[in-house]
Amino acid sequence: MSKNRAVFLDRDGVINRLHMGKYVTKWEEFEFLEGALDAVTALAASDFKIIVITNQSAINRGFITEYELEVIHEHMTDSIEKAGGRIDSIYHCPHAPHEECTCRKPEPGMFEKAIGNHDIDVTGSWFIGDFQSDEEAAARVGLKFKLAEGDGGLRRAVDEILNSK
Numbered sequence: 494m495s496k497n498r499a500v501f502l503d504r505d506g507v508i509n510r511l512h513m514g515k516y517v518t519k520w521e522e523f524e525f526l527e528g529a530l531d532a533v534t535a536l537a538a539s540d541f542k543i544i545v546i547t548n549q550s551a552i553n554r555g556f557i558t559e560y561e562l563e564v565i566h567e568h569m570t571d572s573i574e575k576a577g578g579r580i581d582s583i584y585h586c587p588h589a590p591h592e593e594c595t596c597r598k599p600e601p602g603m604f605e606k607a608i609g610n611h612d613i614d615v616t617g618s619w620f621i622g623d624f625q626s627d628e629e630a631a632a633r634v635g636l637k638f639k640l641a642e643g644d645g646g647l648r649r650a651v652d653e654i655l656n657s658k
């Protein structure tokens with residue numbers, strides 16, 4: 494059985510604009526970064542699975558419910574699909590740092606779950622994030638890492654990955 498390769502994507506600061514210290518609590522606050530939709534569309538035309546991995550402590554901090562997050566992710570996925578892209582799966586951690594869970598990045602929990610669920614070939618897969626802690630998470634899991642920051646960042650990272658095949 495051939496395993497699947499994946500590009501794991503962080504959400505905040507990679508797909509949508511990050512406003513430090515502010516959480517996205519409704520769809521109106523979600524703003525795609527420049528080139529992000531194009532990047533996901535380019536990925537969708539490759540053989541990589543596309544999996545979003547996101548820390549959403551806004552849930553357990555009480556700023557947003559699981560349902561509200563789901564609605565935001567439905568809108569995000571719809572917009573990506575309308576642009577010709579695809580998201581295969583989204584994993585989120587609802588916990589705040591003090592809860593010391595095993596899923597909040599840079600802990601590997603969400604990645605391990607996704608790797609199992611989607612039969613992922615770890616060494617052939619990538620994580621694209623915008624923080625040092627994302628790079629740390631990738632290293633712990635054994636994924637290759639690309640840093641993407643701000644407008645155009647995801648597009649550049651995806652182009653580099655697709656050109657390195």
Ligand SMILES: [Mg+2]
Binds near residue numbers: 503504505507622
């Ligand atoms: Mg981020």
Ligand SMILES: [Zn+2]
Binds near residue numbers: 586587594596
């Ligand atoms: Zn967690």
